[in-house]
Amino acid sequence: MNQIPVHQAGRTLRIQVLRHNPRDPASVPQLQTFELEEADSMTLFIALNEIRERQDPSLQFDFVCRAGICGSCGMIINGRPGLACRTLTRDLPDNIVLAPLPAFELIGDLSVNTGKWMRGMSERLETWVHTQGLEQLDVDAIEEAMEPALAEQIYELERCIECGCCVAACGTARMREDFVGAVGLNQITRFRLDPRDERTDAEFYELVGDESGVFGCMTLLGCEDMCPKDLPLATQIAFLRRRMAAAV
Amino acid sequence: MATSLDKGPARADVLQSLTGLLLVLFIWGHMFFESSILLGKDAMYWVSKMFEGEPVFGKPYPLLVSGVGVIIFTLIAVHAILAMRKFPGSYRQYQQFNSHMSDMRHPDTTLWYVQVVTGFAMFFLASAHLVVVILQPDNIGPYASSDRIWSGHFWILYALLLVSVHLHAGIGAYRLAMKWAPIPAASSKVTRRRFKLAMWCIIAFFLCLGTASLVTYMKIGKQHAPHAGERYIPTHKQAIQESE
Numbered sequence: 001m002n003q004i005p006v007h008q009a010g011r012t013l014r015i016q017v018l019r020h021n022p023r024d025p026a027s028v029p030q031l032q033t034f035e036l037e038e039a040d041s042m043t044l045f046i047a048l049n050e051i052r053e054r055q056d057p058s059l060q061f062d063f064v065c066r067a068g069i070c071g072s073c074g075m076i077i078n079g080r081p082g083l084a085c086r087t088l089t090r091d092l093p094d095n096i097v098l099a100p101l102p103a104f105e106l107i108g109d110l111s112v113n114t115g116k117w118m119r120g121m122s123e124r125l126e127t128w129v130h131t132q133g134l135e136q137l138d139v140d141a142i143e144e145a146m147e148p149a150l151a152e153q154i155y156e157l158e159r160c161i162e163c164g165c166c167v168a169a170c171g172t173a174r175m176r177e178d179f180v181g182a183v184g185l186n187q188i189t190r191f192r193l194d195p196r197d198e199r200t201d202a203e204f205y206e207l208v209g210d211e212s213g214v215f216g217c218m219t220l221l222g223c224e225d226m227c228p229k230d231l232p233l234a235t236q237i238a239f240l241r242r243r244m245a246a247a248v
Numbered sequence: 249m250a251t252s253l254d255k256g257p258a259r260a261d262v263l264q265s266l267t268g269l270l271l272v273l274f275i276w277g278h279m280f281f282e283s284s285i286l287l288g289k290d291a292m293y294w295v296s297k298m299f300e301g302e303p304v305f306g307k308p309y310p311l312l313v314s315g316v317g318v319i320i321f322t323l324i325a326v327h328a329i330l331a332m333r334k335f336p337g338s339y340r341q342y343q344q345f346n347s348h349m350s351d352m353r354h355p356d357t358t359l360w361y362v363q364v365v366t367g368f369a370m371f372f373l374a375s376a377h378l379v380v381v382i383l384q385p386d387n388i389g390p391y392a393s394s395d396r397i398w399s400g401h402f403w404i405l406y407a408l409l410l411v412s413v414h415l416h417a418g419i420g421a422y423r424l425a426m427k428w429a430p431i432p433a434a435s436s437k438v439t440r441r442r443f444k445l446a447m448w449c450i451i452a453f454f455l456c457l458g459t460a461s462l463v464t465y466m467k468i469g470k471q472h473a474p475h476a477g478e479r480y481i482p483t484h485k486q487a488i489q490e491s492e
Contacts, residue, residue, distance in 0.1 A: 079351035102348075156433070171357050172334075174348045175341040205253055211333065215257040218334050219427045221356040221440075232433035234426055234440070242428060245262050248255040 011038040013089055015047060017059065018099040021108045031097070032056075044084035044096070045073055048110075060109035068228055071163030074101050075110045081165035083228045084110075101168040103177070114164040121180055125207050127187040129197045146195065157190040157236065159229050166233060169222035178212040182223035182233040185214055189236045192243065201247035209247070214240050264330035265424055267323045272417045272424075274320060279454050283461040289390035289468070293482045296388045313385035321378050324370075331367060359419045366416040373409040390480040391472050398469025399476040403462060410458040418451035 013036055020029035034051045045063055052059045064070040066085045073084040076099040078092065089096070104112035121127075146154075166182035173179045188208050191197045208214045217237055224234040281299070285292040299316070300308035336342035349357050380396070381388070387396065397403045422443050431439045472478075481489065 076351070079353060169352065169354070171345055171348055171360065174344045175336055202253060205258070209253065210257045213257075215261040218360060219356075219423050220354075220360050221426065222352060222354050225354060225356070232436050235431050235433045235436045238426065238428060238431070241261070242430070245258045248253055248258045 011094060012036070013038050013047065013092075014095045015051065016095070016097045017051075017109060018097075019059075019109050020106065021060075022106050023108070038089050042089045044075075044077065044087045044089060044092075044098070047089055048084060048098075060107065060111045062111045069161060071114070071161030074112075074114065074163040074165050074168070074228075075099065076101060076168065081168040081226050083163060083165070086228050101164050103167050103173055104164055112164070114162065117164065117167070118162045118183070121184045122187070125180060125184050125188055127184075127191060129191065129194060130199045130203075131196055132198060150193065150195070154190055154193050157186055157193070157231065160186055160231055161229060163228060165226050165228055166223035169226035171220045171222060172216055172218050176212065176216060179216050180208065180213055182217075182227070182231075182237065184208070185217070185237050185240055186231060186233055188214075189240050192240070201243055205244050205247045208240065209244050214244050217241070260330055260333065264327060264333075265427060267327035267330070268420050269424060271320070271323055271327060272421050274323075275413055275417050276450075276454065279457055283457050285390065285393075285461050285464050285468070289480055290482050290484075292390045292393075293480055296390075299388075300385075308386075310385035310388075313388065314382045317378050317382040317385070321375075321382065324374060324378075328367065328371065335364060360423075363416055363419050363423075366412040369408065369412045370416065373405060373412060376405055377409055390468065391475075392479060394465045394469035394472055395476040396469075397462070397465045399473050403466050403469075406462055410455065410462065414451050414454045414458065418447050418454070421450070422447040 015034045015036065016031045017034065018029060019032045021027040034055055036047060036050055036055075039046070045066055048059070048061050049063075052061075061075070061084070062072040063085060064072045068083055068086040071083070074081060075084055076097075077084070077087055078097055081101060098110060100106055100110050100112045101114070104114050104117050107113055160183060162183055164183070167173045170179070170181055173181050185208060188204055191199070192201075192204055210216070214237065219234075219237075221234055223237075224232075227233055281295050282292075284295040297303075297308050299313055300310050301312050302308045336345050345361075349361055380402075387393075397406060425443050426440065469476075
């Protein structure tokens with residue numbers, strides 16, 4: 001019989017959570033401390049679930065996939081944004097401070113409305129394929145073939161899970177609420193690469209050619225360093241900057 | 249479509265980068281010329297006269313130095329005005345950035361703040377240095393510069409300026425590369441590490457070079473203090489004077 005070796009780390013974790021319910025007028029933001037025994041290969045996601053199950057069922061945080069795919073469990077972990085499900089407690093000190101992602105609307109405790117922000121960004125930047133004659137498009141017909149290298153390149157950028165970590169890690173986004181963040185600039189680059197999108201550089205410039213777009217980026221590279229999906233954000237933003245500067 | 253585009257933001261960003269690049273190249277070149285004092289007084293004398301156009305025009309024209317000073321001053325002014333677009337515009341923004349920076353403990357974010365602080369310091373330090381160069385262009389030479397540095401106490405200004413300008417220029421050059429360079433995504437992490445290493449090596453090199461030459465000027469200035477104000481006569485002219 002196969003046995004999975006289980007080692008008890010024997011550490012007691014002290015997890016402090018910034019708690020606040022914006023819909024409750026009596027709620028005051030405060031740090032609440034929880035203590036729990038660390039288990040082998042424990043992620044923050046597991047730790048938070050254990051706290052919610054055994055200590056405080058009112059603790060709010062988001063998760064869906066538990067595997068770094070849905071982008072729901074983004075939060076500030078000891079000052080830096082990251083995904084709870086991808087963060088192993090063994091990589092953290094005994095004392096862990098968790099806070100909701102800044103720049104997004106707070107739902108409660110660690111839960112923020114990234115969806116609302118992402119939708120706003122998507123509508124503003126029109127992050128969908130713009131092409132003529134969609135009404136006549138035969139969805140049953142086989143799509144025109146794309147160069148594998150290009151498809152790969154687009155897929156690489158498409159891996160973004162819109163977790164919001166790049167926005168929370170961005171000094172510009174923290175100062176300027178209208179800044180579209182690396183997630184927005186990455187999506188523009190993705191559609192600019194896509195041969196099905198017929199928009200010109202001048203049209204893309206209309207969307208990101210200002211201080212709230214690519215020219216607002218100060219190249220602090222927090223986005224690149226904190227992206228849980230390791231997207232090549234710095235090179236994509238540099239590419240977009242060159243294209244947009246050449247577009248005028 | 250193209251006619252209605254607001255070209256301002258693109259031009260401002262390109263111009264900020266371009267003026268920054270020119271200033272970086274200038275200051276790195278400047279360091280090699282000013283450190284000619286390490287090769288001896290005659291070498292520095294020759295460099296100072298070269299910039300006054302003596303090898304070309306037959307006699308020195310210090311106004312040429314003033315002209316370059318004015319150009320650099322203009323570049324700095326344009327660069328500073330454009331860079332200020334990015335500064336925190338209110339106390340709230342400043343607070344947001346400050347807490348973000350201390351929470352994140354992220355080197356590149358902190359380096360930007362270093363650039364803001366050194367940039368602000370240079371508003372005063374570089375301006376003071378340039379005003380002297382522009383108004384007294386003939387006051388550059390092995391003794392003239394050393395006297396200003398030692399007897400005129402300018403070493404305090406230059407020491408502060410040295411640290412500010414090289415941190416600002418080194419970090420700025422790294423950021424410029426990350427901002428515009430077409431780096432393949434596959435090798436971007438390695439390339440960035442190399443750029444970063446190059447940045448620290450360049451900063452360290454110029455700080456050492458600058459310190460060595462500043463100390464040399466201070467030593468010469470201290471020795472020359474009793475005769476402060478007297479100009480250096482190069483060795484070949486000394487020989488001519490002696491033979492006369």
